[in-house]
Structure formats: structure tokens, C-alpha cells
Amino acid sequence: MKKSYLLTGAALLLGASNIFAQASAKQTSSTFLFPEFTSGTVFQKNGATLDATLDYNTVTQEMMFAQEGKNLILNDVSNIDSVVINGVVLVPARNVFFEKLTKTPIALYAQYKGKIVQGDPLGGRIGTSNSTLNGQLNGRKANNDKPGNYDLKLADGYTMDVQTIYWLKKGNEYTQVSTLKAFTKQFPGKEAQIDAFVKENNISIVKIQDMIRLTEFVNK
Template sequence: MKRSTLLLTLVLVTAFSAYSQKEISHYLFSEFIPGVVLMKGGTENHALLNYNLVTEEMIFDQGGQLLAFADITLDNLDTVFIDNRKFILNNKKKFVEVVEESNYKLYIEHKCRLLAPGKPAGYGGTTHTSAVDSYSSLYDGGMWHQLKLPDDYKVKLFNLYSIDNGSGIKEIKSVRQLKRFYNKYKDLYNDYIKENKFDFDDYETVKGLVHYIENNSK
């Protein structure tokens, strides 16, 4: 499926299609949502938007056709707003969600892993492997931008975080790295973990932990 250029003068797409979470599990949102694409020159473009976790592309619905932002759009893009959430491009040209930009900065890169269909294993079991080897065949068929992957593919969501509290942006890929980042404030870290349910792949709990430490360590 060829990438198509997102015109800088997008019109509001009025057709609104609702899809179930099951059918759209490799997208960040459960449906395409009216959003705003803000360009560096100040132009605001309206479209139905969603984020594809597999291709790591911002996708817009143009009359039922799902298209990725073209390079010319990405080069001139400032911010994307979807459902009161804010997304920008980081220095690796990847979309990240802006969670906090006050006395500290917290960004989330939403990602997923695909598990290919299970293969027969010994004793009647099955094994699941990364779907990397199958990417090309599905992409050639335009499956990645569709709303439903083949039934035998499984999606595992995960997040990468970036924090800047004054000493530059640090990418956090694991609980261990997060704990090491806040080693200076390990008492605050441990206090929060004891009192709150914590899941590294649940950005709300990570957001809560970072907020707690950053606002109680000054």
C-alpha cells in the first residue's frame, strides 16, 4: 500500500465510523477520532485520526481510506491533538505523547509487539514467536493500516518513556531503569510503590509515580 500525501489543507472528514476495541487492537485508540494537525506555520488541519502501533505512524481516515502522514507533512508538523491528548515528533522522528511539560517533562512512546500464529510444538502445545518475519507479507497486502488483523495474530502493548527533570532527556525502557533514574529519591519511589498498584506498561501509573517524586523531591 503506497503512502499518500496528507494535504496541508485537510478538510474536516464528517464520516465517523465506530469500531470495537477487538477489531482495532493494533491502534492506540478504539476508534478514529476528530483531531487537529497543527503545522509549524500555524495552520490547523482537521481530520479523523488514530495512531498505528505496528507501523508507528499517525493515520488519518479520508473518506474511508486509511492513509499515513507523508514526509512533507512530518517535516512541517508541530503538534497533533487527539481526544485532549497531545503528540509531537521526538528527535528520532517518532510520535510521542506529551504527558507533562511543567517543572519536568514526561513523554510516552506507545508501541506494540505482534505474536505470529502459534506453531505446533511437542506434547500438543504451541509456540508463539515475534511476527517480524511475517511483516512483509501482511504489509504487501495492506493489512497494517486495516482495522482488523488476522484472527490468529496477538497484540502485546507496551510503552517507552522519556523523562527530563533538568539534566537532559533520559529514555526509560524498563522498571529497573526507572528505579535507577530515581535512585537519589529511592525512599519516595518505594513509598509510592508500597501505596499504589504499579504497572510499567500502564502509563497512568508511571505518570503518577513520576509526578509524586518530581513534586516531593524539591
């Protein structure tokens, strides 16, 4: 099945205003990547697919799904290849989910990390169960008593920032790239080409589309 790698407007809003890849977006009242739980598809490593209503919690960095009026956490992702929501491809990586931004041999990924900037830290969780795919999603319940935990909107007086953290994947290894210099180091022998491309195109590491262009260029 052909997968779409288009970047949605929600992801585009996660650009920011300093020279690092870990750049805060504008403050929001939602802990989630998407405005609401949305129909998506879970692609399993065995080739099977499962449709579900999903969203991604950027604070706890957990994939969640709606089932029988409850929001549950997908807590076993060992047999998941990817999750596609609104054309955004999210893959399990380093115990969280990254968005795959390019289909290049050395691919660019983005991690979206929410941070509550006022109020209590996250509360605990209630109950666990193993997630089962091949036709059904199971998960664990979440404690909604604490602001910013799993509610779609934070309580009054609470706000949060979302950071975009870039990663490059070579083979099975992910390397975080926080600056253009760090990015360039991952492509030895192409330093001059990258430098020229960056200058000619005014590439900014805080702009996701710029980083996609740069990654596609350097992979040619």
C-alpha cells in the same frame, strides 16, 4: 489554544503484567491505538492548526489520516508540534509518536508499540509524497495486502500485543526508563523521596496512572 492531556480509556488498556515498562497489553485484533479513525487536530510549530480524521498505527508506528475514503500515512512530521486525538496528545519523537502524559518540567511520555504475534511480517508500501500542512494533509499510500499492515482489523489467525514503553524528557533529550530503578536514576538527590513515595503508594511501573503520579511528585 489550551491543550488537553487527559488519558483516554484506550491508553489505559495498555498497562500490563510484568515489572518492565515494556509490558504487553491484552491481545487485540487491531493495529491501531484508537478503535476507529477519529476527528483530531494537528498543531503545527508555526502556531497553525489543522483538523483531520486520524489514528495511530502501533505496528508501523505511523500517524495516519483518512482522506477521500483512503487511509494515508503522514510521512513528514518535521513541522508538527503535536497531534491531539480524543484528548490524547501525541508528539513526534525519535521517528515515531509518543503520548505526552505529564506537563512537568521533566515530562513522562509513553510509546505504544504493537507486535504481531502470528503470521507474516508487514508488507511493503506503495508510493510517496511530501506531507504539506497549513490547510492540507498529504501522505503516501499503503499496501493493505499483508495482514496487520494498515487494515483496522487483522485477518483471521493473526493477533497482536501492544507494549507501553516509558520515556522521560529532559530538555530535548529522551531517556527510556524500563524499571523504577532506571526512573530514579534520572532524579539524582531524590532517591530517598522516590523510594518512600513508591512504598507508601504501592507504585507499579506497569500502571500508567501510577507513573504519572510518581512523575508529578518528583517534579515538585
